[in-house]
Amino acid sequence: MSYKWLNKVCWDEYGLVPVIAQEASTNEVLMFAWMNRDALTKTVELGEAVYWSRSRKKLWHKGEESGHIQKVLEIRLDCDEDVVLLKIEQIDGIACHTGRHSCFFQKFEGDANAGEWQAVDPVLKDPESIYK
């Protein structure tokens, strides 16, 4: 399976492309992950985000365990054709495995000499009840 539009994407040395998932309704950045050709094809076919899990080395239909599916409303490619941006609707409003809305919940506070990362966003659902 190799579509012409897939060949416009500059896949990296591992055959992957970085993907940013942005909530369409708020423009919030919820997640970052990777796709290979198969994942991007399935995302287009299904209309739901399918990533490549680098740790598990397999396709990962986001929400397959948690139910936190991402409906894909729009797909964009950047100027260098090596980064994909998804505009999504996040089912249940939880993208993060910690039960938060967004994965980017740690904020840098302080300065270079005395900086720290603070978790500033609330947990909306106990992860233990998400992954039963």
Place this chain on the structure above:
Amino acid sequence: MSYKWLNKVCWDEYGLVPVIAQEASTNEVLMFAWMNRDALTKTVELGEAVYWSRSRKKLWHKGEESGHIQKVLEIRLDCDEDVVLLKIEQIDGIACHTGRHSCFFQKFEGDANAGEWQAVDPVLKDPESIYK
């Protein structure tokens, strides 16, 4: 130079971390790039985005040629501590080297069998007048 907060970041096998630049006022995703420890440190110290250019293999103070500086208002780290999100003010409203607001100006249209990437956002400034 190695600050404690820098060690919380999971640097990849090249000593890099992916970085998403998001416009603070609109939440639009403007750009994607990479940082090493030095780049992130300088970003924090300067309050302006400093990336690592993988092609030129050197620090890249965004806007150093174009004037399209990115003032950094907030820095976030994701749940796995391996992706950074910057909330920025984009000077002149142009992040892309093509003279567009955002680098993500190519939109997927069609379906898997007949898909294509269409440039859908306007060029705000001729790149030749940006890079004199």
